[in-house]
Amino acid sequence: MLHLRLLTPADKTDDVVRLIEKTVGTTHLVVLPGAARNPVGDLVLCDVAREAGDELIGALRAFGLDKTGSIAVENIDLSLSERADKAEEEAPGEGADAVLWEHLADATQEESTLSITYVAFLTLATMIAACGVVLDNAILIVGAMAVGPEFGPLAGLSTALVQRAPRLALRSLMALLVGFAVAMAVTVGFSWFMDVADLFSKAQLESERPNTSFVYAPDAFSFVVAVLAGIAGTLSLTSAKSGALVGVAISVTTVPAAANAAVALSYGDTSQTAGSTNQLLLNLLGIVLAGTLTLLAQKWLWAERRNRGRPFVRQKPR
Incomplete structure (x- = not known):
């Protein structure tokens, strides 16, 4: 109620x-x-x-x-x-x-704001993920995924596309582009600092990393998982099941891919930089596509149910 x-x-x-x-x-x-x-x-x-x-x-x-x-x-x-x-x-x-479209638009607009807090969380998540990829530590990767706030703008972009709200779409897109650009730029500097402190090394980055090598090697499963996570995340927002968002956050490799691209860039490893960037873009595309199609499906199904089911208007007031 x-x-x-x-x-x-x-x-x-x-x-x-x-x-x-x-x-x-x-x-x-x-x-x-x-x-x-x-x-x-x-x-x-x-x-x-x-x-x-x-x-x-x-x-x-x-x-x-x-x-x-x-x-x-x-x-x-x-x-x-x-x-x-x-x-x-x-x-x-x-x-x-049921989808409360006004509530969804308001919630995604708030989550899509390019604020200092949003950029700080995304930057910190990317730096944590940078430590995870260099150390080949899956726990740090999962932690970074959970900290990253990028699903908000992605959901905002999907909502804007369905609702035909160009202002929300622009706000969400700016939050994604500027947020990841700042996070990756700061992570490049962080990587240089960690290298000077002898905590990061190019040898670690280019060694065999069985736990984290997937972040710079995109394949069909990357897109499939992103699509499934996009559907789950959208359903969790529209049905007020916010607890499911944590599972969505640790299902996609947006933040780890951005971190690996930044660390690889700091060492001039263009191969890993390109692979990680492709992984990042593939995940972002999969989530937005899935979120948009899910919202369109919910909108159509609810309209059909409303037309075929019981009316919203009482015949006699109470």
């Missing part, structure tokens, strides 16, 4: 209440006239089944409530109510299959 907190201008409150009452899957409606002070208006509260949430939020935005008032949405972790149970039964489809 979702909890909606709405600030409505007094002249729109009746329309908003009627909309909520006729929307299947809503319950626990509360209206507090004159409770809002900034902006001035009424406070309307209600709960809605997740599978009916996107339809209701879209209708509220059509009223212009996001401009004249406010629409706040929260997840309800626990609701002990027979009315809530009945509302979920009435709503068409399953909550786990």
Whole structure:
């Protein structure tokens, strides 16, 4: 279930209440006239089944409530109510299959911001991965994958392509390009420093590395794994199963490939630099392609279910 907190201008409150009452899957409606002070208006509260949430939020935005008032949405972790149970039964489809497009766009936009924190995490992850590739240490590689924040902009790019949002697409693309460019440039300097400190050496980089040689040797499996990870990551975002994102993060070799390319570049090893760059690009392409196709499939399937299933509008208000 979702909890909606709405600030409505007094002249729109009746329309908003009627909309909520006729929307299947809503319950626990509360209206507090004159409770809002900034902006001035009424406070309307209600709960809605997740599978009916996107339809209701879209209708509220059509009223212009996001401009004249406010629409706040929260997840309800626990609701002990027979009315809530009945509302979920009435709503068409399953909550786990529903996509809240407004929430997805907002979340991916936040994760796709080119901030100091984002660049810092990506740089630190790349430096950790650099230690992993030189030492041929799989544990460090896995740790670097988990630290890397690059899935946010990748998901943002997929969302932007589906929603036809060029501004979000540009923001996500800039976060990816600038983030990896800065991370790899800093890692080149880090590699030089570690070489001077006699902690890295070209011999280590070019020796047999059974645990990490895959990062500069892309093959068909690289693309297959990236596609599967992209599907899993997108589903985890749209179904609010955020715990699955950790598994997605350690399934793809974006950060390790960037790290290996940076270390190889610092030693002038063009062969490993090219191979690692190809691995990086292959993974990025696979994730974006899979994420975009997954979102398109979810959008189509939900539209089909909505058209064939139960309506979103009650015949008689409660």
